[in-house]
Amino acid sequence: MSNESEINYNSKVEGNIVLTTLEASINWMRQNSLWPMPMGLACCAIELMAAASSRFDISRFGAEVMRFSPRQSDLLIVAGTVTYKMALATKRIYDQMPDPKWVIAMGACASTGGMYRSYAVLQGIDNLIPVDVYISGCPPRPEALLEGLMQLQKKISKEKSLSTLKQEVAA
Amino acid sequence: MADLTALNESFTARFPSKIQIRPLFRGETTWVVERAELLQVLTALKEQGFDLLIDLSTVDNFGDEPRFEIVYELCQLSSNQNLRVKSFISEDDNSVSSVTSIWATANWHEREAYDMMGILFEGHPDLRRILMWEGYPFHPLKKDFPLEGKATEMPDIAFSRPAPLEGGPFVTAPSDHVIEREPRARPTELI
Numbered sequence: 001m002s003n004e005s006e007i008n009y010n011s012k013v014e015g016n017i018v019l020t021t022l023e024a025s026i027n028w029m030r031q032n033s034l035w036p037m038p039m040g041l042a043c044c045a046i047e048l049m050a051a052a053s054s055r056f057d058i059s060r061f062g063a064e065v066m067r068f069s070p071r072q073s074d075l076l077i078v079a080g081t082v083t084y085k086m087a088l089a090t091k092r093i094y095d096q097m098p099d100p101k102w103v104i105a106m107g108a109c110a111s112t113g114g115m116y117r118s119y120a121v122l123q124g125i126d127n128l129i130p131v132d133v134y135i136s137g138c139p140p141r142p143e144a145l146l147e148g149l150m151q152l153q154k155k156i157s158k159e160k161s162l163s164t165l166k167q168e169v170a171a
Numbered sequence: 172m173a174d175l176t177a178l179n180e181s182f183t184a185r186f187p188s189k190i191q192i193r194p195l196f197r198g199e200t201t202w203v204v205e206r207a208e209l210l211q212v213l214t215a216l217k218e219q220g221f222d223l224l225i226d227l228s229t230v231d232n233f234g235d236e237p238r239f240e241i242v243y244e245l246c247q248l249s250s251n252q253n254l255r256v257k258s259f260i261s262e263d264d265n266s267v268s269s270v271t272s273i274w275a276t277a278n279w280h281e282r283e284a285y286d287m288m289g290i291l292f293e294g295h296p297d298l299r300r301i302l303m304w305e306g307y308p309f310h311p312l313k314k315d316f317p318l319e320g321k322a323t324e325m326p327d328i329a330f331s332r333p334a335p336l337e338g339g340p341f342v343t344a345p346s347d348h349v350i351e352r353e354p355r356a357r358p359t360e361l362i
Binding site (some may be wrong): 061084085087088113116117118119120121 | 183227286302303304311316317318319320321327328329331332333335337339340
């Protein structure tokens with residue numbers, strides 16, 4: 001008989017087997033391997049790079065693979081001021097990402113236009129694409145970006161991914 | 172300083188009554204040149220040795236008769252002499268000769284002046300907008316253009332919407348007489 005633990009099995013007999021639900025495991029896989037597409041438009045990109053460097057290490061969260069190709073990434077991090085001139089290009093990049101995809105608006109400019117209430121700046125990237133996590137700061141510290149990433153991971157863990165997949169298969 | 176006095180004299184001799192020399196201010200010399208002579212004066216200055224165009228900028232004196240001022244900051248690198256050359260341009264006749272043939276750096280500066288103020292440059296090899304997108308209908312840095320912008324739509328290229336100023340821009344209050352010259356924070360009478 002195995003000792004009383006959460007998972008009631010004897011590892012010597014059954015090996016390392018974990019029982020879980022399909023949805024939980026899909027969400028776990030997705031949240032821990034988010035490949036970002038860094039849309040580094042302005043100063044927040046420097047903090048994004050700092051978060052990817054060794055001191056703050058975004059690769060602890062599975063996100064070191066910063067694919068600059070939208071077709072190979074699943075997280076769009078909009079880091080920096082989105083001007084109207086760049087806005088539609090950002091939307092085009094978002095459209096090219098395959099599902100499932102998430103968006104982090106990093107910094108004040110990407111969230112709401114920041115200090116730039118002017119003729120040239122889009123007042124928040126959420127006027128164009130759906131944003132999952134807003135990170136405030138000008139620029140946000142790398143730790144703030146990592147906290148935002150962790151919040152996104154929590155959000156993904158609660159997603160009903162299986163029902164979405166089933167709908168896609170049925171359709 | 173002695174150098175520039177000689178320069179001032181030789182140039183006022185060559186272009187009588189076309190160059191006005193402003194009084195020396197904090198060690199900086201400014202010339203005001205009439206628009207028709209501008210290209211000649213600048214070419215002559217380049218031959219004289221002013222081989223660096225540091226900046227080409229424009230000023231909008233909204234409400235004054237020659238509305239725009241175009242300012243060339245020149246530098247003679249060999250002797251570290253700076254010179255500012257200005258010219259006044261009215262709104263109805265707002266085209267100036269391009270100095271791209273004299274200093275190649277003027278290319279982008281003139282594109283910016285065209286984009287932001289609407290000043291046209293004759294002889295410019297590639298006069299199109301540089302900061303805003305092509306097809307944007309306004310010239311945003313003119314004083315009668317509101318800070319929050321106006322709505323425009325160019326499908327597939329760009330769009331713009333007026334930004335919510337919420338009573339801003341929130342700047343520290345300047346002294347009283349400066350408030351009249353900043354019409355952007357208040358709705359202008361023209362629109």
